[in-house]
Amino acid sequence: MTLSATLGYAPSRPSFGLIRVRRAVTRTAFTLGRSIAIFVPVFLLGTFVTFALRSISGLSPARITLGEDATPEAVHRIEHHWGLDRPFLSQYWSWFDDVLHGNLGRSWSNGADVSRLIGDGLAISLSVATLALVIGIVFGFGLGTLAAVRRTTWIDRTITAVLTVFAVMPPFVVGIVLVGVFAVGLNWFPSAGYVPFAAGASPWFAHLLLPALALSFDTVADVARQLRAGLIGAYQENYVTGAVVRGLSDRRIFFRHVLRNGAGPALTVLGLKFPALIGGSVVTEWIFGLQGFGRFANDSAQAGDVPSVQGVLVVSIVLVVTFNLVVNIVLGKVTPASQRGV
Amino acid sequence: MTRRVFALGTGRLAVGILVFIGLLAVLGPYLAPHDPLASSTTTLAGSSWKHWLGTDYLGRDVSSRLLAGSRTSVLGSVEVALVALVVGVVPGLLSVYLGRVFEWTSLRLADTLIALPFLVFAVAVTALLGNGITQAMLVVGVLVSPLFFRVSRAATLAVARSQYVEAALISGASIGWVVRRHVWVKVLPAIAVALAQTIGVGFIVVSSLSFLGIGVQPPAPTWGGLLASDLNYLHFQPYAPIAPAALIMATVWGCNLLADAIRDVSGENGRALVNTRKARANGARLLPVESRTG
Numbered sequence: 001m002t003l004s005a006t007l008g009y010a011p012s013r014p015s016f017g018l019i020r021v022r023r024a025v026t027r028t029a030f031t032l033g034r035s036i037a038i039f040v041p042v043f044l045l046g047t048f049v050t051f052a053l054r055s056i057s058g059l060s061p062a063r064i065t066l067g068e069d070a071t072p073e074a075v076h077r078i079e080h081h082w083g084l085d086r087p088f089l090s091q092y093w094s095w096f097d098d099v100l101h102g103n104l105g106r107s108w109s110n111g112a113d114v115s116r117l118i119g120d121g122l123a124i125s126l127s128v129a130t131l132a133l134v135i136g137i138v139f140g141f142g143l144g145t146l147a148a149v150r151r152t153t154w155i156d157r158t159i160t161a162v163l164t165v166f167a168v169m170p171p172f173v174v175g176i177v178l179v180g181v182f183a184v185g186l187n188w189f190p191s192a193g194y195v196p197f198a199a200g201a202s203p204w205f206a207h208l209l210l211p212a213l214a215l216s217f218d219t220v221a222d223v224a225r226q227l228r229a230g231l232i233g234a235y236q237e238n239y240v241t242g243a244v245v246r247g248l249s250d251r252r253i254f255f256r257h258v259l260r261n262g263a264g265p266a267l268t269v270l271g272l273k274f275p276a277l278i279g280g281s282v283v284t285e286w287i288f289g290l291q292g293f294g295r296f297a298n299d300s301a302q303a304g305d306v307p308s309v310q311g312v313l314v315v316s317i318v319l320v321v322t323f324n325l326v327v328n329i330v331l332g333k334v335t336p337a338s339q340r341g342v
Numbered sequence: 343m344t345r346r347v348f349a350l351g352t353g354r355l356a357v358g359i360l361v362f363i364g365l366l367a368v369l370g371p372y373l374a375p376h377d378p379l380a381s382s383t384t385t386l387a388g389s390s391w392k393h394w395l396g397t398d399y400l401g402r403d404v405s406s407r408l409l410a411g412s413r414t415s416v417l418g419s420v421e422v423a424l425v426a427l428v429v430g431v432v433p434g435l436l437s438v439y440l441g442r443v444f445e446w447t448s449l450r451l452a453d454t455l456i457a458l459p460f461l462v463f464a465v466a467v468t469a470l471l472g473n474g475i476t477q478a479m480l481v482v483g484v485l486v487s488p489l490f491f492r493v494s495r496a497a498t499l500a501v502a503r504s505q506y507v508e509a510a511l512i513s514g515a516s517i518g519w520v521v522r523r524h525v526w527v528k529v530l531p532a533i534a535v536a537l538a539q540t541i542g543v544g545f546i547v548v549s550s551l552s553f554l555g556i557g558v559q560p561p562a563p564t565w566g567g568l569l570a571s572d573l574n575y576l577h578f579q580p581y582a583p584i585a586p587a588a589l590i591m592a593t594v595w596g597c598n599l600l601a602d603a604i605r606d607v608s609g610e611n612g613r614a615l616v617n618t619r620k621a622r623a624n625g626a627r628l629l630p631v632e633s634r635t636g
Contacts, residue, residue: 041450046458057470168594170546172553172566173587176573180583184576272456279461283550287573297462298554301469309466316459 031332035325050313051092054306104311114311125293129277131212140223148231166221171280175214175287194290211288215280219273227266234262271327275320346607353603359596367416376403411563415548418479422544425483430490438498452488460485475557493536497529531608535601542597
């Protein structure tokens with residue numbers, strides 16, 4: 001929007017256009033800087049707590065590889081091999097250094113590279129989460145807008161009732177219902193498993209759709225309800241009355257005034273939903289038999305494979321913070337008022 | 343305020359649902375018609391007079407397991423809410439009064455905790471620190487506590503800048519008196535809303551964990567665990583998940599309704615409602631800025 005206006009005015013009013021571009025860049029840089037300032041302490045604290053988990057849990061790779069009745073010498077040899085007999089802070093430092101270089105260590109269960117294991121799973125999980133997010137945005141914004149524009153009619157009441165049901169269904173309940181109806185009952189979709197994109201787009205999509213739907217219900221409900229409330233609030237503002245009085249078209253009032261000012265809460269909620277999508281993947285991937293990030297988290301936690309769990313936690317922190325950064329930048333672009341700290 | 347919540351139809355409905363679930367949790371184990379752990383030869387049976395909801399894959403009575411399993415889930419979710427309340431509210435109040443260092447640190451800490459996907463974290467911590475639902479809920483409670491922190495901080499900030507509090511401070515009132523007399527009254531409804539919400543969230547987390555088989559030992563019945571075993575036998579008993587799923591959804595719905603009802607009676611009218619909602623959504627994100635300006 002800023003850019004098109006800039007290009008439209010640029011030939012006749014160059015200085016004005018330049019100022020707008022510079023302002024937009026400054027604003028983005030400011031958001032970026034603030035988010036990084038938040039990210040660094042979050043990351044340091046998060047990784048420290050994550051790393052301390054091993055010491056607190058008292059787990060050792062010797063128990064996984066040798067079993068319960070191992071000799072103390074064998075245990076000591078294995079712990080020395082993994083560097084666990086060094087002081088805590090020196091262990092933390094070398095681990096942290098590796099994390100910064102993208103190396104998350106090796107799994108205790110099979111010695112495989114944790115970064116690679118997580119990377120494999122993440123491809124599946126991010127496909128599911130992205131699809132869930134797209135469903136959440138499309139249906140959330142669609143239903144929320146429809147309910148707000150047709151507020152206090154039967155359409156609004158029906159949508160609100162459906163959203164209430166959506167909001168109280170945890171992902172695993174939705175997942176079981178979807179498996180029961182579409183996979184077992186109607187036999188339209190496979191009930192479990194994953195096919196890589198290379199094997200064809202349509203089987204790939206068919207395997208992703210049900211898990212994504214199971215994850216998206218919560219997002220759809222929250223985004224739609226926040227958007228409805230935000231839009232109805234914006235419709236009551238004086239500038240909307242002013243726009244009506246000036247005779248602007250409904251379409252223009254909606255897109256220029258109501259949507260831009262009313263969408264802030266919905267976008268904020270969308271940003272907060274991302275941890276829920278990652279968390280929900282632990283459950284949905286279990287239901288749908290996907291070997292993704294959430295399944296990896298669950299399996300390695302239950303096996304007591306500490307380096308893998310630490311890798312999972314570090315990656316999820318980074319994912320969440322990155323996503324929030326994107327949402328903040330989008331929010332700054334769409335609703336300028338949110339940047340003023342009102 | 344309690345009376346005004348009861349004056350609303352949704353408020354009565356919410357309290358009714360929650361009382362029903364609470365009674366299930368207290369009396370459920372005694373009401374169970376069969377031993378929830380006793381297996382029999384009639385496996386995967388449909389509903390009958392002897393077994394109201396049929397039997398599972400080991401021939402155990404589903405209705406008994408449902409009744410016996412209510413306690414774990416309900417206790418767990420209440421624990422989440424109480425832990426979050428204790429950890430969150432007091433720092434939220436103090437962050438307004440204790441100066442900038444404490445304010446900055448507590449805000450960063452809240453940002454950290456809220457950035458963690460708590461289901462992943464709960465799974466990790468529970469599995470690594472020993473298989474107990476109590477530890478799991480402790481962790482989840484701490485991770486959810488930023489909700490209470492933000493709510494109590496926002497309410498305190500709003501009151502602390504109001505003219506009547508300024509007037510009270512000018513006429514010599516102590517901060518402790520202001521908090522007890524003015525701030526507390528405004529924070530309380532906000533906390534009640536957050537409490538109802540967190541019980542709902544906690545309930546979903548407990549059910550998810552027990553669904554995955556984390557935090558409870560296998561033969562012990564839980565609602566999530568019932569769903570997990572139903573999933574494996576969906577071909578034989580397509581309607582089996584309905585009862586535990588309905589109970590889980592009813593509990594969460596009851597919590598959400600109660601939260602909405604409290605919010606409705608503590609806001610002045612519909613308009614104020616929309617605006618506070620907006621302010622909260624903005625405020626949640628903008629607290630760092632707010633702390634810089636004020």
